[in-house]
Amino acid sequence: MPGNPSQESTQNGGRRLDQAGAWRRGEAVGGVCHTAEVRTSGPLGARSVESLVERLVAVPGREGRLRHLEVLAPRPAVHADWPAWAPAAVRDAFVRAGVERPWQHQAVAADAAHAGDHVIVSTGTASGKSLAYQLPALSDILGHRGIRGERGAAALYLAPTKALAHDQLAGLRDLRLDVRLSAHDGDSSREEREWTRHHAEYVLTNPDMLHRSLLPSHARWASLLGSLRYVVIDECHHYRGVFGAHVSHVLRRLRRVCAMYGAHPTFVLASATAAEPEITAARLTGLDVVALTRDDSPRGQVSLLLWEPPFTSHAGENGAPVRRAASSEVADLLADLVAEDVRTLAFVRSRRGAEQVALTAAELLAEVDPSLPGRVAAYRGGYLPEERRALEGALRRGDLIGLAATNALELGIDISGLDAVLIAGFPGTRAAFWQQVGRAGRGAQDALGILVARDDPLDTYLVTHPETLIGAPVEAAVFDPANPHVLGPHLCAAAQEAPLTEADLPLFGPTAREVLDAVTEAGLLRRRPRGWFWTDRRRACDLTDIRSTGGSAVQLIEADTGRVVGTVDPSGAHNTAHAGAVYVHRGETWLVESLDLEHHVAVMRRAEPPYSTTAREVTDISIVQTRERVGWGGCVLHLGEVDVAHQVVSFLKRRQPGGEVIAEESLDLPERALRTTAVWWTVPDDVLAETGLAALDVPGAAHAAEHCSIGLLPLFATCDRWDIGGVSTARHPDTGVLTVFVYDGHPGGAGFAERGFRSAAAWLAATRETIASCECVNGCPSCIQSPKCGNQNNPLDKAGAVALLDALLLGAPRG
Ligand SMILES: [Zn+2]
Ligand SMILES: [Zn+2]
Numbered sequence: 001m002p003g004n005p006s007q008e009s010t011q012n013g014g015r016r017l018d019q020a021g022a023w024r025r026g027e028a029v030g031g032v033c034h035t036a037e038v039r040t041s042g043p044l045g046a047r048s049v050e051s052l053v054e055r056l057v058a059v060p061g062r063e064g065r066l067r068h069l070e071v072l073a074p075r076p077a078v079h080a081d082w083p084a085w086a087p088a089a090v091r092d093a094f095v096r097a098g099v100e101r102p103w104q105h106q107a108v109a110a111d112a113a114h115a116g117d118h119v120i121v122s123t124g125t126a127s128g129k130s131l132a133y134q135l136p137a138l139s140d141i142l143g144h145r146g147i148r149g150e151r152g153a154a155a156l157y158l159a160p161t162k163a164l165a166h167d168q169l170a171g172l173r174d175l176r177l178d179v180r181l182s183a184h185d186g187d188s189s190r191e192e193r194e195w196t197r198h199h200a201e202y203v204l205t206n207p208d209m210l211h212r213s214l215l216p217s218h219a220r221w222a223s224l225l226g227s228l229r230y231v232v233i234d235e236c237h238h239y240r241g242v243f244g245a246h247v248s249h250v251l252r253r254l255r256r257v258c259a260m261y262g263a264h265p266t267f268v269l270a271s272a273t274a275a276e277p278e279i280t281a282a283r284l285t286g287l288d289v290v291a292l293t294r295d296d297s298p299r300g301q302v303s304l305l306l307w308e309p310p311f312t313s314h315a316g317e318n319g320a321p322v323r324r325a326a327s328s329e330v331a332d333l334l335a336d337l338v339a340e341d342v343r344t345l346a347f348v349r350s351r352r353g354a355e356q357v358a359l360t361a362a363e364l365l366a367e368v369d370p371s372l373p374g375r376v377a378a379y380r381g382g383y384l385p386e387e388r389r390a391l392e393g394a395l396r397r398g399d400l401i402g403l404a405a406t407n408a409l410e411l412g413i414d415i416s417g418l419d420a421v422l423i424a425g426f427p428g429t430r431a432a433f434w435q436q437v438g439r440a441g442r443g444a445q446d447a448l449g450i451l452v453a454r455d456d457p458l459d460t461y462l463v464t465h466p467e468t469l470i471g472a473p474v475e476a477a478v479f480d481p482a483n484p485h486v487l488g489p490h491l492c493a494a495a496q497e498a499p500l501t502e503a504d505l506p507l508f509g510p511t512a513r514e515v516l517d518a519v520t521e522a523g524l525l526r527r528r529p530r531g532w533f534w535t536d537r538r539r540a541c542d543l544t545d546i547r548s549t550g551g552s553a554v555q556l557i558e559a560d561t562g563r564v565v566g567t568v569d570p571s572g573a574h575n576t577a578h579a580g581a582v583y584v585h586r587g588e589t590w591l592v593e594s595l596d597l598e599h600h601v602a603v604m605r606r607a608e609p610p611y612s613t614t615a616r617e618v619t620d621i622s623i624v625q626t627r628e629r630v631g632w633g634g635c636v637l638h639l640g641e642v643d644v645a646h647q648v649v650s651f652l653k654r655r656q657p658g659g660e661v662i663a664e665e666s667l668d669l670p671e672r673a674l675r676t677t678a679v680w681w682t683v684p685d686d687v688l689a690e691t692g693l694a695a696l697d698v699p700g701a702a703h704a705a706e707h708c709s710i711g712l713l714p715l716f717a718t719c720d721r722w723d724i725g726g727v728s729t730a731r732h733p734d735t736g737v738l739t740v741f742v743y744d745g746h747p748g749g750a751g752f753a754e755r756g757f758r759s760a761a762a763w764l765a766a767t768r769e770t771i772a773s774c775e776c777v778n779g780c781p782s783c784i785q786s787p788k789c790g791n792q793n794n795p796l797d798k799a800g801a802v803a804l805l806d807a808l809l810l811g812a813p814r815g
Contacts, residue, residue: 049303049448056305056336065329067453068306068466074444077298080107085114086139093138093175094131102131103296110135113230113268118287120236120269122277123295125438129234130171132292133157133268137230141179141201144229151180153229156265157204160238162186165204168234172202185209197221207239207247208546210254215497216541218257226261233269237431237477239284240718241750242486244479246546248284249490252507255286257497272431275476283481286507298444304437304470305450306463307333311775314660317793320780323455325659326424327353330404330452331360337420338376338402339368342448343395346404346422347436350584352608354378354404356657357424361402379405407436419447425454426462429718430475455659457711458721460782461770468715468766478717480677480751482511488519489544495525496534496541552600556585559593559605568602571672571745574648575615575722575788577602578667581651582613597670611653611662618790619646621727621741623734624675628757633811634687639757642678644743646725647671649790664792677749679757680741681764683808688738691803695730698738701800702728703791704784706740708801709756709767711786713742716763717755722788724752738804761812768805771798 057066079101082091094102102110105123109132112119121129137155144152159165162185169183182200184193186209196203197220205214214221231254233239239247251267258265269281269289278291309324316322330346334357337344348354355378362373377400379391394400396417407427421440427433433451441447451469453459462469481487491508494500505512516532519525524543525532534540545553553567554577566585568577573595577583581592583604591607624641631637647670653663693701706728711721723745732739744753756763774783779798786793 049301049446052340052342052448053303053305055340056333059336065307065310066305067308067463070304070306070466070470072299072302072304072470074301074446075295075297075299077444078104078296080104080296083107083111083114083135086110086135087142089142089177090135090138093177094135097175099128099131102135103128105292105294105296106131106135109133109268109292112290112292113266114139116266118267118269118281118285118289120271120277120281120289120291122271122274122291122293124273124297124299125435127295127297129270130168133230133232133270134172134175136266136268137202137232138175138177138179140229142177145201151199151201151223151227153201154224154227155202155230155232156224156228157202157232157234158210159204159206159234162206164235165206169204184214197224200224207250211246211250211493211546212541215250215253215257215493216539218260218497222261225258226263228258228263228265231265231267233267233284235271236269236281236284237271237274237429237718240477240479241723241752242479242483242746243547244284244477245481245483245486245750246490246544248286248479248481249487249508250546251285253490253494253497256494256504256507260498271477272435274431277476280477283479284477286509300441300444300446302437302441302447302449305448306453306466306469307450308453308460308463309455311780316781317661317785318779318796320778320785320793321776322660322781323453325657326452326454326459327357328360328657330422330424331357332364333422333450333452334358334376334402334404335361335364335368337422338365338372341398341401342419343398343417344402344420344422345418345439346402346424347407347427348404348424349406350589351378351406352584352589353424353657354406357404358402360657361404375400376402376404379403407432417445419445421447421449423449423451426451426459428714428720430469431477431718433469455781456721456787457708457767457770457783458714460774461712461715461766464773465766465769475716475718478719478751478755480749480754481509483746483748483750484511484515484518485746485748486544487511487515488524489540491516491532492519492524492534492540492543495532496539499528499531499533500525501531554595554597554600554602556583556590557601557603559603565590565604570597570600571674573597573602574669574672575617577604578615578648578651578669580613580665580667581615582607582609582611595669610656612656612659614652614654614787615648615667616650616652616664616788616790616792617646617648617725619644619725619727621645621678621732621743623680631811632681632808632813634684635808635811636682637757637760638680638682639754640678640680642676642680642741642743644674644676644678644725644727645671646674647790652787674743674745674747676744676747677751677753678741678743679753679760680735680739681760681808682732682735683738683804685737687807688804691807693800693803697797697800698730698804699728700795700797701804702730702738702740704771704779704796704798704801705767705805706742707784707786707789707793707796708771709740709764710742712763712766712770713752713756715766716759717752719750719752723750725788761809761814764805764812765809768802768809771805772802774798 109121114136121132140153180201182196184196184205267285281289309329311321334346358378362376365372418440437449453463554573556565583590590604592604595602622643626640628639650666706726710726726742728740744750771783779796
């Protein structure tokens with residue numbers, strides 16, 4: 001194998017097999033050799049991305065919209081030999097499928113897994129992560145089979161979605177190897193399940209099935225579980241927040257049950273590029289995991305544009321300036337690129353938004369050339385397989401040049417090999433962002449990526465601070481396995497699987513004993529000399545839904561048919577499924593007619609109203625317990641438990657497309673109580689006095705700082721601004737001084753507030769910078785106005801917020 005990857009230690013005890021992926025930092029890896037494999041091809045390469053960018057920027061009226069242009073250097077492919085342990089049959093199958101030789105990172109990861117090291121492969125889109133686990137798993141399955149073909153070694157593959165598991169299954173079938181494959185999910189028949197239990201060697205499923213089916217009835221699955229040699233966790237960056245905490249305990253239960261049957265499988269995780277993947281993987285599995293982050297697959301040159309739509313002449317709330325909608329800007333750019341014959345995919349938030357973008361682009365193109373509108377389409381999802389293949393074919397042949405769609409995971413179509421990608425609004429995490437950019441430029445082809453900012457603090461910060469997007473490590477997936485609301489039900493489920501003993505507790509983390517005592521106290525488990533027993537008649541796994549964040553889910557019912565369309569968490573129901581809400585479900589738009597909280601039902605019908613809705617909420621907070629505190633000069637940062645009382649009081653209607661507020665309607669929903677984790681900072685009176693702020697301006701300054709900090713926390717924690725909330729007050733009864741809280745919106749916390757506390761200096765400095773650098777005069781949605789503010793974004797003081805944050809940051813630790 002060329003090159004010997006060095007093993008280095010990281011600070012936190014995890015190991016890295018190499019350095020972080022270099023492409024996203026815009027450096028060439030090993031740039032002296034292999035350059036012969038990098039060449040530009042395709043329409044973009046031939047006509048130069050540079051001149052294309054020049055033409056996009058030169059359109060009259062677009063001055064100043066391009067905030068940053070970054071050219072990411074191409075990266076050559078580095079190949080390796082097939083590992084000697086891989087049987088010829090498996091190697092030949094991959095060669096037949098078009099993999100002549102593995103890339104080096106694939107071979108290194110496969111070697112590590114084959115040697116029994118738990119490994120996480122954290123590399124870019126289309127870097128062939130599947131081969132890293134398929135190669136050792138398929139080799140071992142064939143190598144350990146009995147004389148009469150009986151199962152010797154088995155592999156369990158977990159995907160966050162059913163669709164992804166089926167894609168994997170199709171890929172494995174295409175290898176045409178004599179390995180017994182099976183997808184096990186909610187749609188499997190009784191016969192299929194029976195066959196899977198007795199015969200399948202490579203089982204593709206999801207964490208939900210493990211939680212509800214395989215683990216509770218493990219005795220029936222004993223032969224499969226006892227022969228497990230590999231557990232594959234694909235797309236593991238999806239396991240974050242409360243869902244991530246749930247999955248981490250499902251995996252611990254799996255390890256415990258496997259051990260009961262004598263199996264100690266090797267875990268292989270695959271993830272989009274992420275910071276500290278070995279730490280996230282260790283937290284997810286409870287094991288020591290080696291990380292592999294160097295990507296040896298080839299990339300062409302990528303030109304990345306950060307683009308900000310201009311302020312419109314329209315005035316927003318309290319007279320604030322508002323920016324042009326990202327989707328309108330994307331429609332223009334899509335039309336321009338299609339007119340230039342550049343194959344482009346536009347990512348838009350909702351399916352309706354995608355349709356609007358395609359429609360607008362087609363209208364613009366009709367003015368240029370009547371033949372062009374037919375070459376732009378929206379991908380609405382829900383297509384039949386043959387329709388999907390027709391669409392793929394049309395894209396490949398170039399009959400179709402522009403496609404507007406929601407996100408790639410949902411697409412279910414192979415849309416690689418595009419020239420350009422347009423992204424309408426930052427997709428929430430840097431990992432998701434790079435995954436979307438990675439859709440452009442298959443292999444060594446040159447590519448163009450354009451991020452168009454939405455009118456909010458996070459997008460504004462990113463396009464004006466490209467170093468936080470391009471040079472920075474991608475965020476780690478944040479979740480908190482110690483959340484007692486999550487851990488408690490899983491301890492019960494584990495006890496039903498086999499009585500829990502003292503020896504089991506370390507597996508479930510340092511808080512396991514405390515939480516176990518609490519659930520025993522609550523009568524859910526019984527303490528006996530031989531351990532803790534589940535004696536209830538119910539199934540313990542029914543105590544919790546791993547996709548829910550707590551409470552009984554609200555069912556979404558179609559008015560005319562009574563059909564259950566989906567479910568939403570209770571907290572989500574207040575915010576998104578109240579009467580009058582425009583609810584987007586799997587990209588489809590519905591209008592909610594009524595919300596019955598007593599019976600957990602929201603009735604809605606399909607509709608296309610010319611507006612979207614945003615709920616607004618008021619919040620009160622009291623401190624239960626301070627866990628940690630750190631002094632910043634006279635100011636103090638805190639982390640701890642809080643009681644939150646919050647209430648959705650109204651909702652805004654915003655015109656679509658465009659986004660201007662057209663109405664605000666009040667709502668009569670009950671107040672809700674939430675005990676959760678919060679980060680808060682206090683500013684004592686003497687420090688406040690030094691800022692020179694008039695007493696009258698202090699509430700607006702704190703309120704503005706709170707809003708903007710909520711908007712920017714997603715940059716540091718893998719959350720959405722809707723996952724967190726805040727309160728600011730010039731004098732809080734529990735602290736006696738000015739206090740600004742930011743809390744996790746889920747019972748027990750999801751780890752987001754804690755991440756805010758740990759990265760407070762950087763987080764609050766970014767908040768200050770966003771407010772100070774915004775071009776508006778008195779505040780706007782790009783800095784201090786919040787769409788969910790229950791106080792009509794009033795009072796807000798932009799200059800005051802900067803002065804307040806300056807005083808706070810003066811005492812912040814440097815570096
Ligand atoms: Zn502003
Ligand atoms: Zn507010």
